Amino acid sequence: AQSVSQHNHHVILSEAASLELGCNYSYGGTVNLFWYVQYPGQHLQLLLKYFSGDPLVKGIKGFEAEFIKSKFSFNLRKPSVQWSDTAEYFCAVNLHNYGQNFVFGPGTRLSVLP
Amino acid sequence: DTAVSQTPKYLVTQMGNDKSIKCEQNLGHDTMYWYKQDSKKFLKIMFSYNNKELIINETVPNRFSPKSPDKAHLNLHINSLELGDSAVYFCASSQLDRPNYGYTFGSGTRLTVV
Numbered sequence: 001a002q003s004v005s006q007h008n009h010h011v012i013l014s015e016a017a018s019l020e021l022g023c024n025y026s027y028g029g030t031v032n033l034f035w036y037v038q039y040p041g042q043h044l045q046l047l048l049k050y051f052s053g054d055p056l057v058k059g060i061k062g063f064e065a066e067f068i069k070s071k072f073s074f075n076l077r078k079p080s081v082q083w084s085d086t087a088e089y090f091c092a093v094n095l096h097n098y099g100q101n102f103v104f105g106p107g108t109r110l111s112v113l114p
Numbered sequence: 115d116t117a118v119s120q121t122p123k124y125l126v127t128q129m130g131n132d133k134s135i136k137c138e139q140n141l142g143h144d145t146m147y148w149y150k151q152d153s154k155k156f157l158k159i160m161f162s163y164n165n166k167e168l169i170i171n172e173t174v175p176n177r178f179s180p181k182s183p184d185k186a187h188l189n190l191h192i193n194s195l196e197l198g199d200s201a202v203y204f205c206a207s208s209q210l211d212r213p214n215y216g217y218t219f220g221s222g223t224r225l226t227v228v
Contacts, residue, residue, distance in 0.1 A: 032214045038155075043204060044219040051214035088155050094213050102147075102208075102217060104157040 004093050004105035012111045013081055021076040021108050023091030033074040034092040035065055038107075044090065050074065061085070083114045117141050120205050120220035127195055128228055134191045135223045137205030145169075146188035147206040147217065148180060157204070163188050164210055192225075200227045 007022030025031065035047040048059025055067040065076045074091060091105040118139045127133050139146060147170070148160040162170035163182040177193040192199060205220040 032216070034216050036216075036219075043221040044157075044206075044217075046216050046218075049214065049216055090157065092216075102159070107155045107157070109155070 004091055004103050006089075006091055006105040006108045008108045009106070010109045010111065012113065014113050015083055016080050017112075019076070019078040019081045019085075019110070021089055021091075021110070023074045023076065023105055024072050025074070025091075025093045025103075026072065027093065031093050033065075033067060034094075035059065035063070035074075035076050036090045036092060036104075038088040038090065040087065047076070047089070081110070081112050083112045086110060086112045117218050118205055118207055118220040120203075120223050122223060123221065124224050124226075126226045126228065129195055129197060131195050132191070132193045133195060133225070134189055135203055135205075135225075136187070136189045137220055138187050139205075139207040139218070139220075140186065141207055141218060143207035143209050143218070144185055145208050145210045146182065146185070147208075148188065148190050149204040149206060150174075151202040151204060151222070153201070161188075161190075195225075195227045197227050200225055 004025045032051040034049045036044040037047045038044045047063050048057050048065055050057045050067045058064045063078050065074055067074050088107045088109050090107045094102040120137050145164045147162045149157050150160055151157050160174050161180040165185050166182045179191045182188045202222045202224050204222045206217040208217045
């Protein structure tokens, strides 16, 4: 069965620090990849996604992610975090042709100190 | 105009009670889901319906019964509530033949069983 792992359970950064959150998946076929963000007390919102083309995708609020097929990875990055980026971040994968088979990673909590 | 709406937002109830959570989407999606998010923020799929047909039924107690009267609605009824049912329940929707679009989530229902 496919699975999604996220390297860090909790990341603590100061404002203006650079961010990289790791995500790896275990499936050899064609996949769609997503990062969702959940701000405190809120629902999940789509941050960015990859399904084909340029492996470097840009999302909202200055986030970007790079799909490295050989490493089965889809790491999330932001050059300079803000206090308002404090949230839970979820990586998710679904099989390219099976929209209902959506698997979430365990999440990474990001705390940004002012 | 909310895309995926859940009611109620908060639900506090005693053990043994029966309760329902409602979900409606106005995106024209053909597939809806229920996810449970535990206290550690782990997201686990419970059910998925496509055009009112059950397509995913994960291992959940049979005290949980989903009902989809039409493709825009997916309700969750829970019988004989237990302390361990306390969690945030998220409804989501998607278009099955557009897996690269990802899911749209509702704002969640925080269920507390006392």
